[in-house]
Amino acid sequence: MDTVSLTGKELAAAINADTGARAAALAANGPAPRLALVVATDDPASAWYVNSLRKAAERLGIACDRIDLGAEASAETIRAELAARSADPAVDAIMLQTPLPDGVTLDDVSSSIAADKDVDGVSPLSLGLLAAGRTGFVPATSEAVVELLKHHRIPLVGKHVAVVGRSNVVGKPLAQLLLAENATVTVAHSRTADLAAVTSVADVVVAAAGRIGLVTGAHVGEGAVVVDVGTNEDADGKIVGDVEADSVRGRASGLSPVPGGVGPVTTALLMRHVVVAAERARAV
Amino acid sequence: MDTVSLTGKELAAAINADTGARAAALAANGPAPRLALVVATDDPASAWYVNSLRKAAERLGIACDRIDLGAEASAETIRAELAARSADPAVDAIMLQTPLPDGVTLDDVSSSIAADKDVDGVSPLSLGLLAAGRTGFVPATSEAVVELLKHHRIPLVGKHVAVVGRSNVVGKPLAQLLLAENATVTVAHSRTADLAAVTSVADVVVAAAGRIGLVTGAHVGEGAVVVDVGTNEDADGKIVGDVEADSVRGRASGLSPVPGGVGPVTTALLMRHVVVAAERARAV
Known part of the structure; x- marks a missing residue:
């Protein structure tokens, strides 16, 4: 099976173009x-x-x-x-x-x-607004995963998404966002008894555990989509993801690269949040 | 297979005994x-x-x-x-x-x-404290499910729990609590494509969708544990759960009754929260 590379560069560029224009409009009327x-x-x-x-x-x-x-x-x-x-x-x-x-x-x-300045959505109030489906800032990495999937037209409604990792900054908020997209969501983690059994039945696997090579071909069903959120430093000081790309490629229908996948979208969304926060503050 | 009835009455009585003593201690020194x-x-x-x-x-x-x-x-x-x-x-x-x-x-x-009076944990700040693993009041029904499972010595660490329902008051906070117990957690809901496929592989199924007869024997793996959170009024005005008990019994290893399962534990936990809130307020 051909594995499409789910790059984040075009999406990041599109977000940045909008953000730059909005920042310029703010700067034209104030700081x-x-x-x-x-x-x-x-x-x-x-x-x-x-x-x-x-x-x-x-x-x-x-x-x-x-x-x-x-x-x-x-x-x-x-x-x-x-x-x-x-x-x-x-x-x-x-x-x-x-x-x-x-x-x-x-x-x-x-x-x-x-909360109104918390552009990476880390405070308890921001997390609670997210859990309640309200308007706060969403942790940028989680939002980037969902936006990257949408950009590449990966369907989520009714699909089964397995999130590997349960951190407060990625795994847990991502689960909330995916539920809001009407996906069925499984959160797996270091204590999950049989990780491959859980992930191999999913339509989409998101690796967000911060462990090199955690998700291999054996963890991924034929034709599934894999998103790699990991940014780990390997022995040579190179940034690598959580996914063993070689064994996943040819099996998955899509895989986000590291670097160049979730990363640039995360940065772009963070900067968009800064401009949104400024727009809200100036409108008051 | 014998299906054990996971009643909540003994657990509720034990919680209430403690709560009553603490309420009396407070009343002895103030309102x-x-x-x-x-x-x-x-x-x-x-x-x-x-x-x-x-x-x-x-x-x-x-x-x-x-x-x-x-x-x-x-x-x-x-x-x-x-x-x-x-x-x-x-x-x-x-x-x-x-x-x-x-x-x-x-x-x-x-x-x-x-937040310090929010004994059913419904405010965004309470939900965020829960998402962040911090000390706030947890929605009582979700807490009751976990406490009922622990009371009946159902293991959760590394086990796969399927929660059917994603409400802000039950499904979502319950998923957070189960993750904190080191369970692998799947949240399914009305948009889940194949509910039985998702639930029948789980070690524990929690029915919290508010729909009579939603979870049947076909949704439950042999030997799994089933917790029924539903409190629906049927055509005769009788309170019934979300689980079709007749088809689940004989297949599950345990099933919580409605009424008499999660319900009394929920009420007991709410009352305990009231006493905890009072203790905290008086200690200030």
């Missing part, structure tokens, strides 16, 4: 939309990602402040910074980069991000 | 714990349920105010009432009865319930 990127890690992969976000913002006419709290920052320090940026009318959007310092969890600090 | 039941419907099944909650509260030494806004109440009226009770220090806990008036949805009004 440019402004994103505060709060960083409390010296992880190199994270630094690379933060840098790519800053470049994306710059290209789109979005101002981006990087606030570096250091890898030793306490939960109190991070909360205080997030609260200050939440209260600052010059800041339209806030994103807290992970990983966080040892002993600090996202749950410890995320509620200090005001 | 009794106080629940405000806000009602905006003239639905007879709802009236029956509200009455049973009032009786349960009375038996446990919990004060219970029924606030009747009428079946024509607007969203504004309901929101204002919920906000007033949220601000009233004499009220420890608030529960909004459904159904709501035509044109008013739970999502329209639930955010007016303060």
Whole structure:
């Protein structure tokens, strides 16, 4: 079977064209939309990602402040910074980069991000609005998976989607979004007894566990669609996904590449959220 | 195969014994714990349920105010009432009865319930705290399903649980709770293409769709456990579940009865939440 590459580049470009125009319209009538990127890690992969976000913002006419709290920052320090940026009318959007310092969890600090600036949808209120089907910002990676599938015209209504991974930032919010698309959704994870049995009956498999080579050809039914959300660093320092592409190719009808699949769409959606937050703030 | 009846009466009695003692301890040092039941419907099944909650509260030494806004109440009226009770220090806990008036949805009004009084866990913040694995009140029916399974020593770790129904009050929060128990979770619903294919491979099937006879023997694998969350009124005015018990019995290894299964545990957990809310408020 031919396996179509479900690239995210064209979709990201289309989203970015719209975002750039909206950012320019805002900047014509006031300050440019402004994103505060709060960083409390010296992880190199994270630094690379933060840098790519800053470049994306710059290209789109979005101002981006990087606030570096250091890898030793306490939960109190991070909360205080997030609260200050939440209260600052010059800041339209806030994103807290992970990983966080040892002993600090996202749950410890995320509620200090005001919901109307929480463009990556990490705060409990944002997650609750999502669970209730209400209007908040959706975690960008989850939204990117759904948008990528729609862009490639993969049907979801009544289809069975298996999500591998149950993180608060990807797996769980993605399950909510897929239910809202009328898919039947299975969430599997590290404690799932027989992963292949669960995933091989699904029409769509989403790998979002953060483990290299977790999803192989044996996990995928003939003709299924596979979306790879993983961004792992391999032994050579190369970014690779959760899917063993070689064994899946020829078996799946579609597979999203890493890099170039979910990643660029995620960045594009984050930047769109920044512009939306700014539009809402200025309209008040 | 013998099908064990997974009754909830013993578990409810054990929870109630603890709740009654804690309510008495609170009342010995101040006012009794106080629940405000806000009602905006003239639905007879709802009236029956509200009455049973009032009786349960009375038996446990919990004060219970029924606030009747009428079946024509607007969203504004309901929101204002919920906000007033949220601000009233004499009220420890608030529960909004459904159904709501035509044109008013739970999502329209639930955010007016303060999270620390939201004992049925319906507000977006409560749902988000649940999604993030944090401490808020969990919707009582979902919690009752998990507690009933644990009480009857049904293993959940690594097991595949199929939840039929994706409501914000049962299906979705139940999926979160089951994931937290390390189960693999599938959420199926009215748009699921082949329900029996999805449910018949599960170790546990939870029927929570609100449709009489939706889950039959054909939907249940040999030896699986079936939990019936449905409380539907049949043509004779009798309360019946979502499970066709006759065809499931002999095939499942366990089945929760309706009435007498999830129902009494739900009421008991709601009352426990009221006492917990009061304990937290008094400790401040």
